[in-house]
Amino acid sequence: MKLDILYFAWVRERIGLPKEKLETSAATVMDLVEELRTREERYAMAFSDLTALRVAIDQELTDFDAALDGAREVAFFPPMTGG
């Protein structure tokens, strides 16, 4: 499965890029996080505390245990501060 992975705010800054493509067989968001963590120190840092992170699949907020079946775009970001 080929995914677009997007990062926003300080997640983007820590990882050092806003977007990347990834070929993965991760079944859930959590599997994807584990896979990213093992890549490089900056990923391990960005994903060190998941309570400080939010995730969206195909532009809908979801949970870290959500399945990635059919997903095209996964985004990681800190809690939102709109308004």
Added chain:
Amino acid sequence: MKLDILYFAWVRERIGLPKEKLETSAATVMDLVEELRTREERYAMAFSDLTALRVAIDQELTDFDAALDGAREVAFFPPMTGG
């Protein structure tokens, strides 16, 4: 004691005037109402149901048992419908 008595909305319409001067020795608003009721049928009509009326002394909302000591202006009107 000389009082200005003011009437608003349907109280004004029933009594037929917006304002009158009255020389009275009424001690409370209730005494004043009793005095007005005895004057003429239109006053008795206007003051027949006090739950449908509100009263202000010197432009401050008050109760029917309030004392008239030092009052200059007493106003009677229906519940307000501002906003």
Added chain:
Amino acid sequence: MRIAVQSDPFDLGKESEDFAAGHTDMGAIVTFAGVVRDIEGDTLDRMVIEHYPGMTEKALIKIASEAQERWSLGDVLVIHRYGDMRPGDRIMMVATAAPHRKDAFEAAEYLMDYLKSRAPFWKQEFTADGVEWVSAKSEDEDALGRW
């Protein structure tokens, strides 16, 4: 605090803009505008608002002052018209400025709840069927219980 009781129309856009522009140290600006509803097929021809000159201003100042004591506010604006109004006309507006949104919202709701049943205005409706004084609603009196 600015309180205006007037028969003239007011400019909602300009009043909202000026109020916000005057309080850029406040993070939250809330406005409320009350309108004579212009409903298709409705028989309302016009509305007349009677008020108690002298007391009206005092009552509005008291209500606005109480809001300023209860909430952390930068400012409060109240404009209320009296006299002749047509469907679609704006009757009144309030605006609140506060550092935070909760204060701005609650204060605006408080102002409206008290304006409805503690400021000396009386609405009279002229419809195809005749003339009628608008009755106070028990839910408006009940709304005060919240505060």
Added chain:
Amino acid sequence: MRIAVQSDPFDLGKESEDFAAGHTDMGAIVTFAGVVRDIEGDTLDRMVIEHYPGMTEKALIKIASEAQERWSLGDVLVIHRYGDMRPGDRIMMVATAAPHRKDAFEAAEYLMDYLKSRAPFWKQEFTADGVEWVSAKSEDEDALGRW
């Protein structure tokens, strides 16, 4: 419903006026505007708002649609900016039109509560001391418990 996500400033007065003028069958119009606070002596130089193009619009439409399902509303407007902002600039506004004031107020508060923590915007502050991402406040998350 109108949802606008834009970097350009918006005209609060004109938007408020136009929104109200378009809904004269509604008795109650509420607006909220959020402002970058311009506080004397404050070290804030500017604010940058990042967002998630595509998801932002969807999230705002979802929030506004939920408000329309929950309350009796004539219309909802949401304008939210992203990009560079200076102290005193308006960040966003919402407006609600309803037959009655309670619906207009509650819907506007609901929109704001959800916009704060469910729409994908992130604020970054540039001050004399450096650059910092604004932290989400637990009270903003708690505010959702009301609905």
